[in-house]
Amino acid sequence: MKNMFAKKFGFGLMRLPLNNPDDMADIDIKTLQNMVDSFMKQGFSYFDTAYVYTGSEEAIRETLTKRYPRDSFALASKLPIFAVSAESDQEKIFNDQLQRAGVDYFDVYLLHNVTIETYQSAQKFHTFEFLKQLKEQGKIKTLGISYHDNAELLDEVLTAHPEIEIILLQINYLDWDNDTIQSGKCYDVARKHQLPIIIMEPLKGGTLANVPKDAEKLFKQYNPDASPASWAIRYAAGLDGVVMVLSGMSTMDQMLDNTAYMQNFTPLNEEEHKIIAQAAEIISANIAIPCTACMYCVGTCPENIPIPKYFDLYNNKMQTIEMAYYPQQQYYDNYTKTHGKASDCVECGACEEHCPQHLKIIDLLKDVAKEFEVALPSELAE
Known part of the structure; x- marks a missing residue:
């Protein structure tokens, strides 16, 4: 050509x-x-x-x-x-x-x-x-x-x-x-x-x-x-x-x-x-996790954790002003119905081996779990 x-x-x-x-x-x-x-x-x-x-x-x-x-x-x-x-x-x-x-x-x-x-x-x-x-x-x-x-x-x-x-x-x-x-x-x-x-x-x-x-x-x-x-x-x-x-x-x-x-x-x-x-x-100054969502990590995860999706939700929440309710929480909860939670990570390291950004995914998933895997306040859960 x-x-x-x-x-x-x-x-x-x-x-x-x-x-x-x-x-x-x-x-x-x-x-x-x-x-x-x-x-x-x-x-x-x-x-x-x-x-x-x-x-x-x-x-x-x-x-x-x-x-x-x-x-x-x-x-x-x-x-x-x-x-x-x-x-x-x-x-x-x-x-x-x-x-x-x-x-x-x-x-x-x-x-x-x-x-x-x-x-x-x-x-x-x-x-x-x-x-x-x-x-x-x-x-x-x-x-x-x-x-x-x-x-x-x-x-x-x-x-x-x-x-x-x-x-x-x-x-x-x-x-x-x-x-x-x-x-x-x-x-x-x-x-x-x-x-x-x-x-x-x-x-x-x-x-x-x-x-x-x-x-x-x-x-x-x-x-x-x-x-x-x-x-x-x-x-x-x-x-x-x-x-x-x-x-x-x-x-x-x-x-x-x-x-x-x-x-x-x-x-x-x-x-x-x-x-x-x-x-x-x-x-x-505004990016918590510099994930590019290339998806290389997803196919290797034995717990079916949608890692880039969770990182995106985490970044969005970190960039949102303080609110009584975060929509990212609902999206996270929705994903956990059909996928592994961030806390389900077994630390096998397969994701980190395939990450082009060389992210410390295991540690970052712990941050995601701390942010999203908490009980809602009773007044919001009712």
Whole structure:
């Protein structure tokens, strides 16, 4: 196809429109099809999915790959090394992905969620050799990794594997100086190795699209028509070496907002960068748990605890002025009817192993339990 990076904005397929917001598999295909059509009609053509994005590969087959010429779009997917238990699993998973997505090759294929643990697994299962074979066979056009660990390890990985052609990094203005996620430091390593960069989580799971009122006021004073999301995505897209910024979109309104300002992209100017820095300070002071709701932890929990849902309720309650009754409490109680409570955590650590944000989930669930698992005052319980 023509240059797949001609426009810097890609459709991330982790967070799709749903018929039932509590069922990630119940994708609203009709709405997604309308969004895909709008996206393509406006000249955008890059789509990013993954094996572990529930129903995503099948949904993109129905809405995109069955309906458009193969050379009119670029499709990226990822190999979940964390789901591989034997070397032979890799080929099976890859072939399943081709079938599920309805294609015979991927334009970009990434080793998913590289960390110290998954990198060791990749070495054990000769994963990079397997991926090089796929590229030689024409089943992968561009080979890369998505990364969620420290900058020192990233330098080690890229030095050891010059076959890596592209990298997907979590970068946003809130995580740039974060000592755990190390967005800025990892970006510097990628630039050192002269790799083109794709950015994920530019909105940090929606956090930077729904900013505190004081931060939004800063944005609106400068440009009343620009959404908070536009500031975050333009920040990411303006970095040197960045060829694509991905955003998960679950509504047509989100799609139209994003494509409007990315149609003819302009980087932030010096004054806008100063405003972003002020907004980051305000937002950081208002976030209790920096969860991006990627859902990687959910499938590993033996107690069926909807961890991101509980963290979201906790954050919302912490940002709410003191009230006699918190609506978040009712939502929490509703979830516990069909899911595990925060206090049901058995501290197995499986969630923490899969968390790209390196959150101390076990301890945080204790905070959630303290906040929500208390008896209502008698006057409210009556």
